[in-house]
Amino acid sequence: MSSKxxxxxxxxxxxxxxxxxxxxxxxxxxxxxxxxxxxWESEFPIIQPTRAPSGRRIYHRRDVEILALVRHLLHGQGxxxxxxxxxxxxxxxxxxxxxxxxxxxxxxxxAPPQDKTRIIGELKDILKMLK
Numbered sequence: 001m002s003s004k005x006x007x008x009x010x011x012x013x014x015x016x017x018x019x020x021x022x023x024x025x026x027x028x029x030x031x032x033x034x035x036x037x038x039x040w041e042s043e044f045p046i047i048q049p050t051r052a053p054s055g056r057r058i059y060h061r062r063d064v065e066i067l068a069l070v071r072h073l074l075h076g077q078g079x080x081x082x083x084x085x086x087x088x089x090x091x092x093x094x095x096x097x098x099x100x101x102x103x104x105x106x107x108x109x110x111a112p113p114q115d116k117t118r119i120i121g122e123l124k125d126i127l128k129m130l131k
Contacts, residue, residue: 013068021059023049029064030071040070043081046088046120062124069123088123095122 015029027034041047041057046066049057059067073084 013064015061015064019060021061021064023057023059026059026064026067030067032071037067040067044070044085044088046123062120065124066120069126091126092119092123095126 013029021029023034023037027037030037037057041049047063047070049059049063052058070084070088073079073087074081079087
């Protein structure tokens with residue numbers, strides 16, 4: 001079967017069933033070099049692998065799924081870095097329900113900022129829908 005993307009859908013990525021991955025494993029899965037993953041980490045705030053006590057990056061399955069989506073946007077769809085960043089933000093916004101208009105009481109505290117963990121979860125859900 002061809003590795004071409006059909007109908008703008010990302011290719012299905014076979015991610016091994018393990019709790020975490022090292023950067024070299026992720027690079028091999030995605031077909032990119034490790035320096036590319038480090039660069040994407042600096043350009044896409046959603047990509048934040050945890051660090052082992054030794055300082056090595058530890059990627060979880062959801063991190064790999066997000067990286068696969070980034071790779072698809074950049075390499076498969078031809079987005080620029082800025083365009084892919086905007087598209088990820090749009091995808092997150094599409095999954096976030098619109099806030100309901102509520103009557104605010106005078107002196108009421110402002111709504112808390114969006115929770116980054118929730119946004120990451122929503123983007124990962126988007127990736128699952130794209131598969």
